[in-house]
Amino acid sequence: xxxxxxxxxxxxxxxxxxxxxxxxxxxxxxxxxxxxxxxxxxxxxxxxxxxxxxxxxxxxxxxxxxxxxxxxxxxxxxxxxxxxxxxxxxxxxxxxxxxxxxxxxxxxxxx
Amino acid sequence: xxxxxxxxxxxxxxxxxxxxxxxxxxxxxxxxxxxxxxxxxxxxxxxxxxxxxxxxxxxxxxxxxxxxxxxxxxxxxxxxxxxxxxxxxxxxxxxxxxxxxxxxxxxxxxxxxxx
Numbered sequence: 001x002x003x004x005x006x007x008x009x010x011x012x013x014x015x016x017x018x019x020x021x022x023x024x025x026x027x028x029x030x031x032x033x034x035x036x037x038x039x040x041x042x043x044x045x046x047x048x049x050x051x052x053x054x055x056x057x058x059x060x061x062x063x064x065x066x067x068x069x070x071x072x073x074x075x076x077x078x079x080x081x082x083x084x085x086x087x088x089x090x091x092x093x094x095x096x097x098x099x100x101x102x103x104x105x106x107x108x109x110x111x
Numbered sequence: 112x113x114x115x116x117x118x119x120x121x122x123x124x125x126x127x128x129x130x131x132x133x134x135x136x137x138x139x140x141x142x143x144x145x146x147x148x149x150x151x152x153x154x155x156x157x158x159x160x161x162x163x164x165x166x167x168x169x170x171x172x173x174x175x176x177x178x179x180x181x182x183x184x185x186x187x188x189x190x191x192x193x194x195x196x197x198x199x200x201x202x203x204x205x206x207x208x209x210x211x212x213x214x215x216x217x218x219x220x221x222x223x224x225x226x
């Protein structure tokens with residue numbers, strides 16, 4: 001079983017829809033969870049950062065962590081064509097440990 | 112967040128040659144990281160570069176293939192040596208946040224194609 005599993009997509013949804021992106025992981029020691037957004041021909045940019053379980057909201061974005069299920073989600077409300085990108089989940093035990101990335105999910109928001 | 116400039120942004124190289132990728136940061140950082148992003152694969156850490164010491168390589172990556180320089184706190188280079196088509200990938204420079212927590216900031220990457 002891989003440490004982090006992420007469906008590569010592509011995921012296509014109409015503009016204005018709610019998008020749900022997910023990752024599962026196997027290492028129960030992970031405590032820090034991140035979502036990165038990567039536009040074509042650009043480097044990943046940090047979108048959301050959460051510690052342990054719970055929800056975190058930032059504008060149209062909500063990150064959710066369920067450590068009991070080893071499952072994290074990113075929700076995008078009122079999706080826009082500018083949200084079209086690849087979304088990478090990432091996680092680590094602590095700052096001294098290597099960050100493990102998912103393969104990324106390609107998202108297309110259809111106008 | 113740090114501003115990271117990486118160049119070249121893309122290159123097409125011949126088998127057996129070498130390419131040096133440069134990474135410039137607009138602030139002093141202790142640790143710089145080099146990642147590889149192959150199509151359909153996760154971001155993979157190649158090595159960690161600290162100023163004034165040898166880079167630390169991850170399993171599967173060796174200094175002869177990916178020599179790294181870190182002459183000061185704002186600059187690093189990664190060389191991909193004796194390239195083969197399997198080295199075709201995106202190479203990314205990264206730095207940690209000023210708070211030295213788990214957040215990473217990335218350059219725009221170098222798209223390398225080896226013929």
